[in-house]
Amino acid sequence: MKLRTMLTMLGGTAAPTYVGAMRLLAPIHRAAWLAAAVKHGVLEAMRLGPRDLDELAEALDAGPQGRELLRAWLRHGCLLGEISEDGDRYRLTGRLAKHMADPAHAELAAFAEALVRIHVPAVYGALDHLRERRASDALDPALVARVAEMLAPALEEAILRQVPIETPTKLLELGAGSARHLRNAATQRPRLEAVGVELDEALVAQGRRELGRAGVSDRARLVQGDLRSLELEATFDVVTLFNLIYYFPPAERADVIARAARWVRPGGVLLLASSCRGGTLANNMMDLWFGSVRGAGPLPERDAVLEALRGAGLAPDAPERILPAEELYLFTARRPA
Secondary structure, three states: OOHHHHHHHOOHHHHHHHHHHHOOHHHHHHHHHHHHHHHOOHHHHHHOOOEEHHHHHHHOOOHHHHHHHHHHHHHHHHHHOOEEEEOOEEEEOOHHHHHHHOHHHHHHHHHHHHHHHHHHHHHHHHHHHHHHOOOEOOOOHHHHHHHHHHHHHHHHHHHHHHOOOOOOEEEEEEOOOOOHHHHHHHHHOOOEEEEEEEOOHHHHHHHHHHHHHHOOOOOEEEEEOOOOOOOOOOOEEEEEEEOOHHHOOHHHHHHHHHHHHHOEEEEEEEEEEEEOOOOOHHHHHHHHHHHHEOOOOOOOOHHHHHHHHHHOOOEEOOOEEOOOOOOEEEEEEEOOO
8 A cells, every 4th residue: 555545544634633533442442341341241250260262152141153253352352451362261451350350349340331321322412312302211220329339438428427426316318229328327337227218129129138238227227219209207317318319300309309308307417419510521421411311400500409408498518529620519408406
């Protein structure tokens, strides 16, 4: 091939720009490959040691027709540097692959899956939803809950600040997911009684199992229900509403906050964590995604959350930024004694 032909293929004088565009391949393919490897248990299988093509094909039920496709897919992982081929066996090589294979980093694996299943469709499809005037039904509560585990340490710290070690305390978590926060709080605060409310049936079942395994199901329980219609007679010292407000249309959010506030006893506190409009790429992607999901809505403005808390009869403190340079806040609002 002539050099001039090669330069033409690379955009001529725009060759540096074309080369830069080609560099998009690796990060996008890496996220997609890792997400698939997590989803289908390939990383988990390799965590226990190198695996050959036959072993992986059997685990994936690839069949004779699928072996060459699997071989090409594994080669993709080798080209990305996440795995390597040693003879006829494949082993984990890349730092990301090694960490995502470890159950201790499950939230990182969930993030890779969310990049492929949520971030890309949200950014790519936003204008389709706009032009076609249609909403998306692509909401996966279980995946969102897995990704939210990345924020768990900060939110658990916020709960424990409000729950004394020696004083009997009652906690209500709205949108409890798999009950991680309830389990952690009940484990560390022996005089705590806790109730979690979760809409998703599968997450409720998982959470109940986890509470039982932790030995705290006598003091911490999980109920299935919609907080907008749920009836609870008790009031609580601490009520939490974490990463949930944008699941509701903007017109309903003040009512949702007011309903949560009804369960806060005098002198008690409502802890509300939420991403708000603005911030980094990841935060703005949430604004795009939730703004296109049926029944949800764009991220709230920070001042709108404060106004809703005051309208519910609570006295909010100044919002606490959870992550530096990110529009992700913890709102602490107390009911006057």
